[in-house]
Amino acid sequence: MKQRSYLALEDITVEFPTKKGVFCALDKINLSLEKGEFVSLIGHSGCGKSTLLNVVAGLVKPSRGVVFLNDQVVDAPGVDRAVVFQDHSLLPWLTVEENVCLAVDKTAKDKNKAERKDWVLHNLDLVQMAHAANKRPGELSGGMKQRVGIARAIAMQPRVLLMDEPFGALDALTRAALQDVVMDLQARLNNTVLMITHDVDEAVLLSDRVIMMTNGPAARIGEDLSVNIPRPRARLAAMDLPEYAEARHAVVRFLHERYRNPTTLAA
């Protein structure tokens, strides 16, 4: 039998019952991630990217198909799959430190209190947010909140890091700064990451592979593109490489030629 990948999605189909009948969101998705791989999912709105991520997170149960992580079946949410939500999802009544600590308390049960606190601060430091440890999310800017959201996720030391349009709500410059943070973390920690994005440059710059999804209903994987830019990557240097331009071109062509935005097609 073939060796299964670290994270393996096998024939994932998701259907929702609606008034007009069964709506098929995802149709037999097969996707494999190796350990340490950074994979982006890109596609137009409504193509089921988030649903697919939620299936891996265990928040949505697939109608058919199985997700394997480290050869174990995934069928419920768990701390081995940390999620960075688009809306950061920090709890506003806790401080930054307490928010991260809540996650650490559930994942580092072997550590004592002082060690946990150190670990929390270490992770906040990785995203340059240690200075705001005692602030509440309401006092932070959107970019800072998302940094904390990332810190909370990596502090859990998950097997897979799931990011659901992590920078979607941020302005372009803040987004670039956070992409640099993620690249930096990826270089240090070598996480296995599955990220959803709408942004072609973001997908190309950050990923080892870009998975392009067809338009829904019954969305499938349309293209699987390897991005062969050497790591560590830097924004300016990478942009000048021919590999960057090629990958970017391929993704743009997919999104705007092969599978155009369904709403503009209808119009």
Add this chain to the structure above:
Amino acid sequence: MSSPSPLQNESRKAGASAPASPVTGATVVPYPEDAIKRRQLPPLPAPMRAWEERLRAIAANVLPTTLMLIALFGFWQMLCSSPDATFPSPLKVWQDSNELIMHPFTGVTVDFKGVHVSEEGVVGIAGHIVTSLKRVLMGYSIAAVLGIALGILVGQSIFAYRALDPLFQVLRTVPPLAWLPISLAIFQQAQPSTIFLIFITAIWPVILNTAAGVQTMPAAYVNVGKVLQLNPIEYFTKIMLPATVPHMFTGLRIGVGMSWLAIVAAEMVQGGTGIGFFIWDSYNSSLLTDTIVALIWIGLVGFALDRIVAFIGRKVARTA
């Protein structure tokens, strides 16, 4: 932002030696020395002393209220100063009810067991207020505990919501005093039936607001709980309770206000003791000035109750 990776350093060095941008047609605009100087802020004027600043802030807040009160009393005095006015002027209230205004605490004693109101002899207006407050406190406490519990139940379970919500929606529209006959029939005595009346008045806004708080809890918080695999107790204390506390206290605030409204009406009907009875009694004795003093007390105490519950709400929301 992030610490520069090796490649980034290289690109910077490369950029320093060669023309920075491969794009042709861009003109580099120099940044002059005197512009750098202008980036520094000029020194601030001498800072105001802390107490002076504080005083100004207080004055700015208090002054409008004070002016309004002066205007209100002046207007009232003008309207009611003629000898054949049916309504007493503020000065007349001051003269006729002077004893009541100046000695509110007659018959009230405080010891380590609590506040006691004498059951015989003359009782000051604060005594009547205390009697009423004790009833409100009892009925309201039961309503708060039961209301929050029921609200969480109804908010969490769709079955419980469908079963109970119609009942709540109908019962909450029943005016407090309409419960009095039923309450008297059940309890036979004045004290417990008044407490029941307060309870039945205050519980609906607590239930409905708590339920709404649980129902409208952002899915994001629920997902955080799921991803972190919080157990039901942790989920309740760390996510659901803090997330619904603001809604809960909205309900508790409305509830305490309604209790205070209901207690006065109930005591007016039922008689015996309490601030509601005091109003009815003073009206029957043609002491309209006493009624006016009682009205002001009721308003101030009601205001204080609302602020106290709001204050507790803010404290709880912060520590939860």
